[in-house]
Amino acid sequence: MELSEGEIETIKDRLHELELEHRDLDVAIAQLQEGAGHNQLPIQRMKKRKLLLKDMIHRYHSMLIPDQPA
Numbered sequence: 001m002e003l004s005e006g007e008i009e010t011i012k013d014r015l016h017e018l019e020l021e022h023r024d025l026d027v028a029i030a031q032l033q034e035g036a037g038h039n040q041l042p043i044q045r046m047k048k049r050k051l052l053l054k055d056m057i058h059r060y061h062s063m064l065i066p067d068q069p070a
Contacts (some may be wrong), residue, residue, distance in 0.1 A: 008064065015060040022053045 003011070029046050032038050 002066075003063070011060055011063055015057060015064075018053050018057050018060065022050060022057065025050045025053070 025046050029043055029050070032043050032046075
């Protein structure tokens with residue numbers, strides 16, 4: 001199935017949002033880990049969210065790759 005130009009732009013926009021959130025979580029996790037006596041629960045939740053984002057980013061990247069004929 002071929003994507004329309006509008007669908008491609010929507011996917012690229014969503015991909016950009018996900019990549020920004022992923023990067024923001026990197027920074028937040030690093031800051032929490034630097035703090036003395038940091039609580040592991042928020043860090044674990046952020047890491048789990050980060051993994052979910054990574055999977056979503058991979059899925060969106062795959063959507064942008066055109067199908068190869070057999």
